[in-house]
Amino acid sequence: MTSAAHPRAVEVARLLHEAGAPGEVRVLPAEVRTAAAAAAELGVPVGAIANSLVFVAVGQPVLVLTSGAHRVDEAKVAELLGVPEVRRAPAEFVREVTGQPIGGVAPVGHPEPIGTLVDVELARHEQVWAAAGHPATVFPSHLRGAAPAHRRRTRRGRGRPGRPRSGRRTPSPRRRGGGRHVTNTRPGTRIAELPIPWFRDHMHEALAIYGLAMGYDSAVVAGRYGYAIQHTDRPGFRAVGAFAATDDDAEQLVGFGYGYEIAPGQWWHDQVRAALDRRTAKRWMPGAFEVCELHVHPDAQSRGLGRQLLHALVADLPHPVALLSTPDADTKAFRLYHADGFVDLARGYHFPGDPRPFAILGAELPLHPQDPAAANT
Numbered sequence: 602m603t604s605a606a607h608p609r610a611v612e613v614a615r616l617l618h619e620a621g622a623p624g625e626v627r628v629l630p631a632e633v634r635t636a637a638a639a640a641a642e643l644g645v646p647v648g649a650i651a652n653s654l655v656f657v658a659v660g661q662p663v664l665v666l667t668s669g670a671h672r673v674d675e676a677k678v679a680e681l682l683g684v685p686e687v688r689r690a691p692a693e694f695v696r697e698v699t700g701q702p703i704g705g706v707a708p709v710g711h712p713e714p715i716g717t718l719v720d721v722e723l724a725r726h727e728q729v730w731a732a733a734g735h736p737a738t739v740f741p742s743h744l745r746g747a748a749p750a751h752r753r754r755t756r757r758g759r760g761r762p763g764r765p766r767s768g769r770r771t772p773s774p775r776r777r778g779g780g781r782h783v784t785n786t787r788p789g790t791r792i793a794e795l796p797i798p799w800f801r802d803h804m805h806e807a808l809a810i811y812g813l814a815m816g817y818d819s820a821v822v823a824g825r826y827g828y829a830i831q832h833t834d835r836p837g838f839r840a841v842g843a844f845a846a847t848d849d850d851a852e853q854l855v856g857f858g859y860g861y862e863i864a865p866g867q868w869w870h871d872q873v874r875a876a877l878d879r880r881t882a883k884r885w886m887p888g889a890f891e892v893c894e895l896h897v898h899p900d901a902q903s904r905g906l907g908r909q910l911l912h913a914l915v916a917d918l919p920h921p922v923a924l925l926s927t928p929d930a931d932t933k934a935f936r937l938y939h940a941d942g943f944v945d946l947a948r949g950y951h952f953p954g955d956p957r958p959f960a961i962l963g964a965e966l967p968l969h970p971q972d973p974a975a976a977n978t
């Protein structure tokens with residue numbers, strides 16, 4: 602098969618066309634795996650080659666679109682993202698998150714949206730060239746022409762066709778309707794199970810809380826969107842939310858949690874399987890429910906909402922156990938989980954691409970807080 606007909610290049614060409622980008626995908630006589638080789642082949646300055654480089658920041662992919670004349674300063678990228686460090690992603694990871702091989706990564710056409718930083722140097726060139734999904738394909742673009750194609754993918758991702766999405770980066774928090782009432786909390790707050798379509802439509806709102814609670818930068822939060830939307834399709838998915846009343850008789854999402862049943866082939870499952878010894882894995886992993894995310898807006902923390910969300914999330918589940926991973930440090934999360942029945946399955950574990958040690962915790966279901974009086978009921 603020639604690269605002209607390569608399905609990845611065809612898909613990139615289709616996306617560019619759909620976005621109204623004027624340039625055509627061009628097939629080169631041979632694969633060009635460096636910016637210098639591409640520049641020589643095209644007869645353009647090396648600075649006009651846009652390298653699409655994938656990095657890992659706290660376990661999440663980040664795409665850096667950089668001029669071929671520049672090297673990426675990883676410390677600067679980490680600073681921009683507000684994370685401790687970023688590293689170049691290994692080839693397998695690049696393939697997984699972009700669907701494309703190193704050397705052929707395009708700024709568009711990925712299975713899920715990836716948060717992207719763009720080197721301003723590229724704007725100095727009237728026309729820039731980027732790979733089109735295969736190392737022997739390139740396409741020309743005026744930077745302003747290329748951006749909408751990617752932004753569009755970033756907003757919409759590749760979820761189920763025809764499903765309406767909010768498409769708003771910061772949806773209005775003043776909105777009623779987040780699901781079935783689950784528990785009474787202090788006056789003006791409630792915990793509810795969230796219908797999946799509602800949660801998908803409000804994912805940006807939930808992830809804004811995730812970013813604030815975890816102290817992550819907006820690029821990391823944006824990179825999480827596609828994964829979180831994908832998670833809602835997993836078997837056994839359940840989401841819960843905490844709502845606080847606002848002055849004008851509306852309410853605002855101030856916390857959320859979600860999880861699903863783990864299964865081989867899921868990234869987290871396979872990491873945890875490798876982290877646990879055989880016996881522990883056999884005892885804890887089959888049919889387990891993963892508490893994937895649990896976050897309370899910093900302004901609403903330490904008022905009992907996190908505990909109520911956790912208990913609502915795992916209440917009446919058919920699963921024998923709940924599992925989760927959390928940074929291995931003296932945090933509110935760690936204290937909450939330990940206080941409410943989670944035990945250590947592994948400590949000091951390093952997930953790929955994240956410098957922080959993690960603890961992997963498990964609890965038998967139903968969850969019994971050690972001190973029921975502490976359960977804010």
Ligand SMILES: CC(C)(COP(=O)(O)OP(=O)(O)OC[C@H]1O[C@@H](n2cnc3c(N)ncnc32)[C@H](O)[C@@H]1OP(=O)(O)O)[C@@H](O)C(=O)NCCC(=O)NCCS
Pocket residue numbers: 814815895896897898901902903904905906907908909926927928932933934935936937940975
């Ligand atoms: C972890 C988190 C969800 C807990 O929610 P919360 O609403 O703040 O917690 P609660 O008020 O329900 O308190 C539950 C327990 O958390 C711990 N905790 C809460 N506030 C605390 C504080 N200020 N100092 C120390 N521990 C605290 C305590 O163990 C507390 O139990 P206690 O009241 O019986 O002592 C929330 O703090 C958060 O979003 N943290 C940042 C994001 C995060 O780490 N998420 C988990 C990722 S795995």
